[in-house]
Amino acid sequence: MSVENPRPGGAVTSDKPDAETPARLRDFSFRYRAQSEPTLRGIDLTVRRGEKIAIVGPSGCGKSTLLGALNGLVPHVHAGEASGSIEVFGTDPAAAPIIETSRRVGTVLQDSSGQFVGLTVAEDVAFSLENQQVPHAQMPGRVAGAARAAGIADHLDASPQQLSGGQKQRVAIAGVLVDDVEMLLFDEPLAMLDPAAGRAAVELIDDLHREQGRTIIVVEHRLEDLLHRPLDRIVLMDEGRIVADLPPDELLASPLLREHGIRPPLHVEALRLAGAPVTADQHPADLPRMELSSAQREAVRTWVESATPGQSRHTATAAQPTSHDALPALDLEHVGAILRRPGASADVRALRGVTARIRRGEMLGVIGSNGAGKSTLARVISGFEKATEGVVRIGGADAASWPLAEHGAHVGFVLQEPGQMLSQPLLEEEIRLGLRARGLDAEEIERRTARVLEVTDLRPMRSWPVSALSHGQRKRLSIACVLALEPEILILDEPTAGQDFAHYSEFMDFLARIHAEGTTIVLITHDMHLALEYTDRVLVISGGELLADTDPAAVLTDEFLAERADLVVTGLFTLARRCGIPDPIALVHRFVAADRAERALPTASGEDAR
Amino acid sequence: MTAPLLEYVERPGLLHTLTGTAKLVLTIAMVLAAMISFDVRFLAALGVLSLIGWALSRVRLRDLATVLWIILTFMALNNLLIFVFAPGYGSELLGARHVVVQGPGRWDLTQEQLFYQLAVTLKYFAMLPAVLLFVATTRPPEFASSLHRIGVPYKVAFAVSLALRFIPDIQREMRTISQAQQARGLDISRKVGLVTRVRNVVSTLMPLLLGSLDRIETVSSAMELRGFGRGRHRTWYDVKPMRLRDWSTILGALAVVAASIVMVVVDGGRYWNPFEA
Amino acid sequence: MSPRISPVTRVVAIGIGAALFFVLGRFLAIPTPIPNTTINLQYAVLAVFAVLYGPLVGVLAGLIGHVLVDATGFGMWPTWETGSAVFALIVGLVMLHNHVREGEFPRPTLVRFVLAVVVANAVTWVLWAPIGDVLIMGEPASKVFTQGVIAFVVNSVTAAVLGGIILGIYARSRTRTGSLTLDR
Ligand SMILES: Nc1ncnc2c1ncn2[C@@H]1O[C@H](COP(=O)(O)OP(=O)(O)OP(=O)(O)O)[C@@H](O)[C@H]1O
Ligand SMILES: Nc1ncnc2c1ncn2[C@@H]1O[C@H](COP(=O)(O)OP(=O)(O)OP(=O)(O)O)[C@@H](O)[C@H]1O
Ligand SMILES: [Mg+2]
Ligand SMILES: [Mg+2]
Numbered sequence A: 001m002s003v004e005n006p007r008p009g010g011a012v013t014s015d016k017p018d019a020e021t022p023a024r025l026r027d028f029s030f031r032y033r034a035q036s037e038p039t040l041r042g043i044d045l046t047v048r049r050g051e052k053i054a055i056v057g058p059s060g061c062g063k064s065t066l067l068g069a070l071n072g073l074v075p076h077v078h079a080g081e082a083s084g085s086i087e088v089f090g091t092d093p094a095a096a097p098i099i100e101t102s103r104r105v106g107t108v109l110q111d112s113s114g115q116f117v118g119l120t121v122a123e124d125v126a127f128s129l130e131n132q133q134v135p136h137a138q139m140p141g142r143v144a145g146a147a148r149a150a151g152i153a154d155h156l157d158a159s160p161q162q163l164s165g166g167q168k169q170r171v172a173i174a175g176v177l178v179d180d181v182e183m184l185l186f187d188e189p190l191a192m193l194d195p196a197a198g199r200a201a202v203e204l205i206d207d208l209h210r211e212q213g214r215t216i217i218v219v220e221h222r223l224e225d226l227l228h229r230p231l232d233r234i235v236l237m238d239e240g241r242i243v244a245d246l247p248p249d250e251l252l253a254s255p256l257l258r259e260h261g262i263r264p265p266l267h268v269e270a271l272r273l274a275g276a277p278v279t280a281d282q283h284p285a286d287l288p289r290m291e292l293s294s295a296q297r298e299a300v301r302t303w304v305e306s307a308t309p310g311q312s313r314h315t316a317t318a319a320q321p322t323s324h325d326a327l328p329a330l331d332l333e334h335v336g337a338i339l340r341r342p343g344a345s346a347d348v349r350a351l352r353g354v355t356a357r358i359r360r361g362e363m364l365g366v367i368g369s370n371g372a373g374k375s376t377l378a379r380v381i382s383g384f385e386k387a388t389e390g391v392v393r394i395g396g397a398d399a400a401s402w403p404l405a406e407h408g409a410h411v412g413f414v415l416q417e418p419g420q421m422l423s424q425p426l427l428e429e430e431i432r433l434g435l436r437a438r439g440l441d442a443e444e445i446e447r448r449t450a451r452v453l454e455v456t457d458l459r460p461m462r463s464w465p466v467s468a469l470s471h472g473q474r475k476r477l478s479i480a481c482v483l484a485l486e487p488e489i490l491i492l493d494e495p496t497a498g499q500d501f502a503h504y505s506e507f508m509d510f511l512a513r514i515h516a517e518g519t520t521i522v523l524i525t526h527d528m529h530l531a532l533e534y535t536d537r538v539l540v541i542s543g544g545e546l547l548a549d550t551d552p553a554a555v556l557t558d559e560f561l562a563e564r565a566d567l568v569v570t571g572l573f574t575l576a577r578r579c580g581i582p583d584p585i586a587l588v589h590r591f592v593a594a595d596r597a598e599r600a601l602p603t604a605s606g607e608d609a610r
Numbered sequence B: 001m002t003a004p005l006l007e008y009v010e011r012p013g014l015l016h017t018l019t020g021t022a023k024l025v026l027t028i029a030m031v032l033a034a035m036i037s038f039d040v041r042f043l044a045a046l047g048v049l050s051l052i053g054w055a056l057s058r059v060r061l062r063d064l065a066t067v068l069w070i071i072l073t074f075m076a077l078n079n080l081l082i083f084v085f086a087p088g089y090g091s092e093l094l095g096a097r098h099v100v101v102q103g104p105g106r107w108d109l110t111q112e113q114l115f116y117q118l119a120v121t122l123k124y125f126a127m128l129p130a131v132l133l134f135v136a137t138t139r140p141p142e143f144a145s146s147l148h149r150i151g152v153p154y155k156v157a158f159a160v161s162l163a164l165r166f167i168p169d170i171q172r173e174m175r176t177i178s179q180a181q182q183a184r185g186l187d188i189s190r191k192v193g194l195v196t197r198v199r200n201v202v203s204t205l206m207p208l209l210l211g212s213l214d215r216i217e218t219v220s221s222a223m224e225l226r227g228f229g230r231g232r233h234r235t236w237y238d239v240k241p242m243r244l245r246d247w248s249t250i251l252g253a254l255a256v257v258a259a260s261i262v263m264v265v266v267d268g269g270r271y272w273n274p275f276e277a
Numbered sequence C: 001m002s003p004r005i006s007p008v009t010r011v012v013a014i015g016i017g018a019a020l021f022f023v024l025g026r027f028l029a030i031p032t033p034i035p036n037t038t039i040n041l042q043y044a045v046l047a048v049f050a051v052l053y054g055p056l057v058g059v060l061a062g063l064i065g066h067v068l069v070d071a072t073g074f075g076m077w078p079t080w081e082t083g084s085a086v087f088a089l090i091v092g093l094v095m096l097h098n099h100v101r102e103g104e105f106p107r108p109t110l111v112r113f114v115l116a117v118v119v120a121n122a123v124t125w126v127l128w129a130p131i132g133d134v135l136i137m138g139e140p141a142s143k144v145f146t147q148g149v150i151a152f153v154v155n156s157v158t159a160a161v162l163g164g165i166i167l168g169i170y171a172r173s174r175t176r177t178g179s180l181t182l183d184r
Helices: A063-071 A098-102 A121-131 A136-150 A165-177 A195-212 A248-253 A266-273 A294-305 A319-323 A374-381 A404-410 A427-437 A442-455 A471-483 A501-516 A528-534 A552-557 A559-564 A571-578 A584-599 A602-609 B020-036 B040-057 B061-085 B089-094 B111-137 B140-149 B154-183 B194-225 B244-267 C007-027 C041-053 C055-071 C078-094 C107-135 C141-173
Strands: A023-032 A040-047 A052-056 A080-087 A105-108 A183-187 A215-219 A233-238 A241-246 A330-339 A348-358 A363-367 A389-394 A411-414 A489-493 A520-524 A537-542 A545-550 B099-101
Touching (some): A023 A063, A040 A063, A040 A241, A052 A195, A063 A080, A063 A098, A063 A105, A063 A183, A063 A215, A098 A105, A105 A165, A121 A165, A136 A165, A136 A195, A165 A195, A195 A215, A233 A248, A241 A248, A266 A294, A266 A571, A348 A374, A348 A389, A363 A374, A363 A501, A363 A528, A374 A389, A374 A489, A374 A520, A404 B154, A411 A471, A427 A442, A427 A471, A442 A471, A442 A501, A471 A489, A471 A501, A489 A501, A501 A520, A501 A528, A520 A528, A528 A584, A537 A552, A537 A559, A545 A559, A552 A559, A571 A584, B020 B140, B020 B244, B040 B111, B040 B244, B061 B111, B089 B111, B111 C055, B154 B194, B154 C007, B154 C055, B194 C007, B194 C041, C007 C055, C041 C055, C041 C078, C041 C107, C041 C141, C055 C078, C078 C107, C107 C141
Parallel strands (some): A052 A215, A105 A183, A183 A215, A348 A545, A363 A520, A363 A537, A411 A489, A489 A520
Antiparallel strands (some): A023 A080, A233 A241, A330 A348, A330 A389, A537 A545
8 A cells, every 4th residue: 555645744734523534733832831931832743644754853852752742641640731633633632531542543652661561471461452352262363463553462471570561561552453453652662672672673564554554653763763664754852842843855965863962874874974965856865866976986095095094993992002911890700690580480590601801991882682691791890690600700800709889899880671670769868878887978979969969961950850750861861870989880771761862972972981081881772883982892692602702893794693683783884885885894994084064073182192 | 588488389280270250169168168167077088179179280399398397396385385375275165174284383285185176287288388388389470360350359369460560579679779788888687786777777778668659659550551451350361261261160168168167157156076975 | 630540541550550459468578576577668658559549449459459469379368358349449539639649648647547558557467367267267466466466567667668768759650740841
């Protein structure tokens, strides 16, 4: 089915309620009860039947709030004041019960583990059917169908604890697919997924759109991954307003994304930095088919060749020689971990024979597919999980018998899930908690608190309760709490998940800075570009085993490794191929250097100083 | 903070093939009957019935080892306490006194006391295996639909299912939170004094609670978005059709309750008293 | 002011309250020198749920949670399981019409809470459970009343102190209408 969608803004919209239009907002504003300022301001947006729209914008700009307004959570669950008009299929979701709206609008919420309400996958997928009193006999067929479409049919009997983050995401999608809803809302469906699973999810969403003609709205920070399949429009939000609503090609060719702190896809950025920016009519949104003029190819080639040798390598590798002879910060010898599962199900061997040595002052990446064992490795190093085999040495000493507090004194660990770290009602108290436990004096506590609030850009909200923070803001708070402790070794589990580019680069640059001062940093990430840009070395984990311990660039060029670790090459690789550059890594390094120069990085100067 | 002591045992036996509904009715009947009667013969018969159920279910002793150990300790302690507090209660109840062993003060051991304490113990043992057996042979997803079928409102039945769904999550979360707090320097080991420890326990409990209260919001939003509470009724994915053996089980269950009432009438009270002349 | 608690939220509160009761009751029991008696954190949490979500949620969360604890470990002891429900019922009833959810936990509410907890514990552990034990389980009165009084004292102190602290922190984490601004 291929319906030609009318262009937005072109059509004349009438004022009559229209049961056929999925969503129409006119000058819509919303203020949360607790807030003094509105979170959404003067939103004008019309979504037509069969459209596929992406919403992007900085963390905390109101994307989830906007989806909430469409499905009725705002104001039914999150109370507040609205003004202007909103219509979803011709009715105001604020006036109708949520249940009425949910007949036509399906939502996959930002936190997919909170969406899982069944004891098994099958039961969870069937949940909506049960509520509609679908006869028992019809359920297995419909559940199996939806599970197949979402690619989770093999796990129908699994309980939520047995699934990885990515699999839970699929269950959530299957749960809305069983219903014949007309519009689907996805709130950051890719945040937890590895690159390959992310692609699969994008393809699944696209199938729903093309084959079943459903209207789709996706909120996502990973714009480049989302563009793997075509979009009709991209809505750019900032501070509660819609600042652009354009077809992807036009938006990518404009400077708007960068102006609002969103990173455009890497190939678009590379062309701009090379001095040969794309135009909208070259279709930059679809990289494989993007038209490139020979002048642009030539410009990229000369740009890459112009790299000075000193520029090609980026991070503070300079720190290495000095620390070479010192004791390693971390020394893992044949580390294995067996996780006990309650009851009848077999225990899980989450790690097996991992041997690695991490030098003092190194910045190391850990990559691998969903469920590979990355978080488990971090938990073992931080003492949250006992290594059932092998030895973990921290600063040369066997850490097996250390109490957790001793681990904590050496290793700062930012958990993947911020909710598990936050315990205080107010944001500032959360940061001070650990500092007080360390017995620091008031002045020092103030100094450190102020510093991390600045770095994580939470200063404007410092007196807020934690419950009023958006997802990305919570994650930044959990990072701030650990940064404040100034540990020698810092492990961050997916620090950039759900972050916009401006915040991401702000604290990544801070990490690079403290790394230059000597902190050892371990980054667990699904973002290959992050690994390429900031780390000197990556550990590739697959099925609990260490697959490789190598240069990040080497991982991407090694097909076997990339496949085993579910990695997907970034747009820069495709661009290199299309420009006839034999060594894509050279392009990546050139890109990173130019990107940094543009942002005038402090690390760059720090590096030169050595 | 280990696994639950007892849970569903995946080793299909006869009891596994019954519907949860039938087993639930039987369990309730056994508990009710054991509550009503105090006739040792009847209680012993109920105990034997449970043992037969165990044999049919292919649940192994090993599956229940921890639980049985706890129960035995508990029973021993309870018996001891009863004797300490009321060594003459048996005689009082049964109207006779045959001393077996002379004890210090009023703590003489009498036949009547032994008989009475046997009854209390048997009562407990008649009540308990049925419940354990139900848990060991019924898949948790079937709990809720079974409760709904015997007349519990579906919202309450679903709340039971939610409780089972979130127990493992909360357990793991409790562990992680306590670790994250300890890693940040809050000591809850035995090294620190009681007051500090209590304070630090609160700082573990707080995030668990605040997190749970937050979770109530998200989960209920998610459920509402998927139409929970839409109708007056609800169907269930995990439900087995009632067959002949289920109806016979229910009939048997009713007979058990009836028997307990009959015993009360026959004995002229809840106790059967062999000491009465 | 704040919206009424929706029925779906109540259902979830029952489920998660019961799960918390189970986890705390099973894994966080701090033993006391008196046999069969532990410091029970779960009653503090149950009291908090009864305050925040009302008596009905409290009753069902206590009942379901306690039955789950017992059914997976100790078998059944009906008078104690229903005791948890009675406790939550009384706390919930005495605390009706509080404004803790809106962030208000003034001294009078705290006093009412302490009172509610003490009364509820008295009724549950000095009346309901022992009388039930005598009538149904045929236990001797002197034993069960002694146990009941000890449970009353221990549970009153833990539930009042811990519950009070929890409600205080919770109230502070709730924000008043229109109070949040960005300090730039
Ligand atoms: N329940 C709430 N009460 C008060 N303020 C809230 C509430 N939820 C969100 N906010 C505020 O509203 C703003 C927008 O939040 P929202 O969750 O919509 O952001 P978002 O764009 O989805 O961000 P993210 O990408 O981090 O998920 C944030 O500044 C947040 O602090
Ligand atoms: N508490 C647990 N009990 C049992 N199994 C677990 C537990 N936690 C994780 N697992 C299993 O261990 C394996 C490794 O999990 P881990 O969380 O380390 O993966 P990961 O590499 O961090 O994945 P992701 O990228 O999705 O975060 C997975 O198969 C998972 O199902
Ligand atoms: Mg959001
Ligand atoms: Mg992980």
